Amino acid sequence: MLGEQTEQPFSATEETLKIAKESGLEDIIKEVSNEQNINNPNTLFDIPIPLELIEEDKSQITVDESIKGPLNELLEIIKDKEKGKEYPFLLTGSLKDENAMIKDMKFTFNIQYLKNNFAEINPELLQEGIQNGIKNNYDTYIICHTHPNIPDEEKQKMLASKISPQLREKFGIKEAGLNLSLQDLRQLVAFNYRLKDKLPPSATVCMAVLMYDRTFEAVYIEDGKFKRRQVNYTNNSNIQTFI
Numbered sequence: 411m412l413g414e415q416t417e418q419p420f421s422a423t424e425e426t427l428k429i430a431k432e433s434g435l436e437d438i439i440k441e442v443s444n445e446q447n448i449n450n451p452n453t454l455f456d457i458p459i460p461l462e463l464i465e466e467d468k469s470q471i472t473v474d475e476s477i478k479g480p481l482n483e484l485l486e487i488i489k490d491k492e493k494g495k496e497y498p499f500l501l502t503g504s505l506k507d508e509n510a511m512i513k514d515m516k517f518t519f520n521i522q523y524l525k526n527n528f529a530e531i532n533p534e535l536l537q538e539g540i541q542n543g544i545k546n547n548y549d550t551y552i553i554c555h556t557h558p559n560i561p562d563e564e565k566q567k568m569l570a571s572k573i574s575p576q577l578r579e580k581f582g583i584k585e586a587g588l589n590l591s592l593q594d595l596r597q598l599v600a601f602n603y604r605l606k607d608k609l610p611p612s613a614t615v616c617m618a619v620l621m622y623d624r625t626f627e628a629v630y631i632e633d634g635k636f637k638r639r640q641v642n643y644t645n646n647s648n649i650q651t652f653i
């Protein structure tokens with residue numbers, strides 16, 4: 411009989427906690443869980459993770475002119491406390507060729523599936539966006555969503571608002587919506603696992619949150635750690651009119 415290679419089923423939860431530990435996020439997870447008496451996994455994944463705690467690769471990600479407009483329009487919507495929701499979308503492009511750039515943007519939700527504050531990912535739309543990327547031989551797939559500005563009474567209900575000022579200061583935790591959550595990192599881990607066999611071998615899967623203060627950074631996994639790169643979507647259209 412061959413050696414018993416009982417393969418462990420993949421657990422995005424366990425893998426996320428493992429990578430988080432390797433990335434130096436163990437302290438924030440431990441201390442926030444202790445203070446907030448968190449003992450169930452769902453609440454654990456609500457723990458806010460400030461982007462600054464993740465190692466930064468200083469080279470920025472550039473996006474094509476054609477998608478700067480839509481990204482800036484989306485930013486205007488999520489700044490509005492009355493209108494903003496959590497919208498999922500996908501960015502794809504090639505960052506490993508000469509004119510490294512994100513070229514395509516696709517919304518991955520149907521408006522009829524809009525729940526209270528968030529729009530669920532429609533797997534078919536996501537699949538279409540990914541297929542388009544594969545067809546174009548793209549090497550970068552960024553699964554994105556927005557963190558909208560929400561009314562203050564809703565902000566108060568979120569974990570980021572309940573954490574003590576001491577811990578908030580210690581870890582640089584910002585107000586609700588301006589941090590990642592451990593759940594966002596779990597989404598990256600899950601998609602990275604699900605997509606890696608379907609994409610070109612050189613491809614990188616990233617997760618990015620467009621926040622209402624205009625922060626937009628892509629997080630990915632490299633050497634078993636979370637890393638991040640800023641996405642530059644500054645709209646230069648006003649300047650270009652004069653050229």
Ligand SMILES: [Zn+2]
Binds near residue numbers: 555557590591619
């Ligand atoms: Zn999120």
